[in-house]
Amino acid sequence: MSEREVLELLRENARYSTDDIARMTGLDEQEVEAAIEELEATGVVRGYQAVVDWDKLEDERVRAEVELNVHLDRETGYGDIAERLARFPQVTALRLVSGDYDFDMEVEGDSIREVSQFISEKVAPVPEITQTVTHYVMTSYKENGIELGDGEDDERLSFSP
Amino acid sequence: MTFELADRVQTVPPSGIRRFFEIAEERDDVISLGVGEPDFATPWAARDAAIASLEQGKTSYTANRGKRELREAIADYVADRFELGYDPDEEIIVTAGASEAVDLAFRAFVDPGDTVAIAQPSYISYEPGVIFAGGEVLSVPTKQEDDFRLTVDALEDAGADEADMLVLCYPNNPTGAIMTKADLEPIADFAREHDLMVLSDEIYAELTYDGNEHTSIASLEGMRERTIVFNGFSKAHAMTGLRLGYALGPAEAIGAMNKIHQYTMLSAPTTAQHAALEALESCENDVREMVNQYDRRRQFVLSRFREIGMDVFEAKGAFYCFPEVPEGFTAEEFAEGVLREEGVAVVPGDVFGEGGEGHLRISYATGLDDLRQALARIEAFVDEHA
Known part of the structure; x- marks a missing residue:
């Protein structure tokens, strides 16, 4: 199950560090590393690439x-x-x-x-x-789930109750 | 001329956060963990439905209690999610945010001199709401050692048996605490025994983690008849600016609230009602995905605070955690220091009433990159000063 969670995070951002993935999932770093190795070894994860505009x-x-x-x-x-x-x-x-x-x-x-x-x-x-x-x-508007527009600024107040 | 302010308005002190706004204005690199609203935009399907309703010219008032279709959808939703049975005709009112519903309840049920017990720390509007209605506030502080859950001991210590009404907010803003069914049972017993009416603000009900499902106190035996439940679309559906909430309660109680609502608000924003209907009909997956994201950030933030060496209890709801400030600081000093020196905005816990002193409300309704950066800055501040 941990592989599934790690995969989801890698799909979101393949540059998340092992530490951060561990923090987000509650797994320890060795478990995260093992999960990534397993994903790569079984060919589930075939590579990591940048999404380019x-x-x-x-x-x-x-x-x-x-x-x-x-x-x-x-x-x-x-x-x-x-x-x-x-x-x-x-x-x-x-x-x-x-x-x-x-x-x-x-x-x-x-x-x-x-x-x-x-x-x-x-x-x-x-x-x-x-x-x-x-x-x-x-023209490309969206690649790999990422919108290529200019994005929206965070318009929220810096403090709200 | 000078305005003679009404006493009940003068009694309420200005918001404790205001000062921090001004400090935050001085820097342009502030990362805010002080925000009490989602960083996600409203799910597109709900926005699209709102746009379509505008295109079709659906811009008139709705029924006072809200569109009947929406009330039906709300009835189905709360039955399905929280085992709550309410009649869309008589027992549901749609309001301009859950905030309006809370205010309606105070005005409908609190007489001058009535005592309203509020489990604290809690959302900052309850206390002023009670005062505006002429009631007296009784703080019931909760403690970190209880994971900020409300206990019967806390109610007894505060003298809440003498109160007329009890206000609960779980999952809690600002602590992130939740109350399980087992935690709520004794509170329900206490309310029945001492004949307290209960206002239960469940706006964060969808946001629970670690396999915990929200239980509404109104679903416990004998509680429906003495409870008003508040919920809405601001948090779970990321619709804060659309201002849409609702209250659930026995017909007589909702009727009383509607009496005030029809003269003051008339009806909740129509466009928002269209968005809300779509949100209930088709945005369940969007909600699940947002909850999933919050949960990762929650775990990330909790682990980082532990690494930094700040004591933090395992918050399991809403999108807040509530770490303790290091020794030698008050919450206010820490919050001001970390804002001035490191440009990280956090809210001192005192703002949320008794029990909040010595803590910070950390909102993780912010992207992971900002959270990572903000926590690194807090770490630098702690290393330097503590």
């Missing part, structure tokens, strides 16, 4: 959501195609989804040209892929 940076970052339709045959399943696509570092997320298309793929690059080239030269030619529809991200 690219609009705040000078450098351009181009992201696209790509819808992929595929044609399966006896030798090739969704998993095979996914494995092939996921190996490209440009692909930041890849999910099989229900609905009008098969894969929902997120791609990142330094320019529209780079991303377009990647789709047209590396993705579209994959024999099983029958169609790609690329949507470039124009």
Whole structure:
């Protein structure tokens, strides 16, 4: 059960210190460390990353959501195609989804040209892929549960009864 | 001309917190642990319902006692959560915050000369409310050694058997104390034996931790007929500014309160009533998530005070804890010092009446980053001076 609690806190903020997680959960530090190790060892936690608001940076970052339709045959399943696509570092997320298309793929690059080239030269030619529809991200409002607006100031009085 | 203030207004001293406001104004880096309201915004679904009601032009008065739909939802909610049975037509009144409901009760049931026993430390409005109604206040101090629970001993020591009314606030502001069913039973016996009416302010009822569920004293045998329960949306649903609360009680009592309410308030804010209805219908998960967050912060703050070496009892309700100041300080000196030197705002316990001296009210209705920083500053202050 302690792993569940620790996981919840890491999902909220992966930079919480072990000490602080211990204080918040009533576990001791060794228990928290053991829980994190267990989460990592079993592959429940696959990594830790920053949630970035690219609009705040000078450098351009181009992201696209790509819808992929595929044609399966006896030798090739969704998993095979996914494995092939996921190996490209440009692909930041890849999910099989229900609905009008098969894969929902997120791609990142330094320019529209780079991303377009990647789709047209590396993705579209994959024999099983029958169609790609690329949507470039124009503005992001929320990432990983975090709103990217300017936030609201705390308007509360410093003392209230 | 000079205004001749009414005696009952003059009798009430100015709020003890005012002075601290001015000190806090002098710095621009103050982290406040002095706030008695949630740091969360009202759940979006409730705000959205309020906005929709405005768009649809629902801006007229409601029935004096509040929208019937809302009263029904309140009846279902308190039945489900606290095993309380109240008739939405006769036994529930919706008010502009629980504060209005408390004031209505004092005015409806306190005659000049009546004695109102108040378990303290407690929310600062009860005492002035009693005085404005012409009553006499009897403080019943609770103690840290009892985890700030009210005991029959404390009632007897204070002479509360002679009182006409008893005011309770559990989960408690400012201590964070709760009263379990077993703790409440003897208090209920005492109230029945000495024929006390009970006003039970349960505004923090949703905010209990460590597997404790709130018990309302009105749910105990023979208590419904002598108790008025106050609750509202400010704390659990983070709706302080929307001003919406309610009172539950026997028909005759709620009728008397409604008599004052209809001439003074007419009806509680309509927009807020729409928000509240939505809050009850769909925001249970938001409440659970906020309680979850408060609980983590509570455990964080309690452990930090222990690490700092300040004595603090295990608060299990509301969003406050109530540590003892180190030796050599009064609560007021500590609060002023830590505000001036470190820019951390806390409220000295004396403000909340007898039993609060030597303690600080620490509100953890603040994000973890600020709590971490504030506790580090308090630690620096203690290291320097204690």
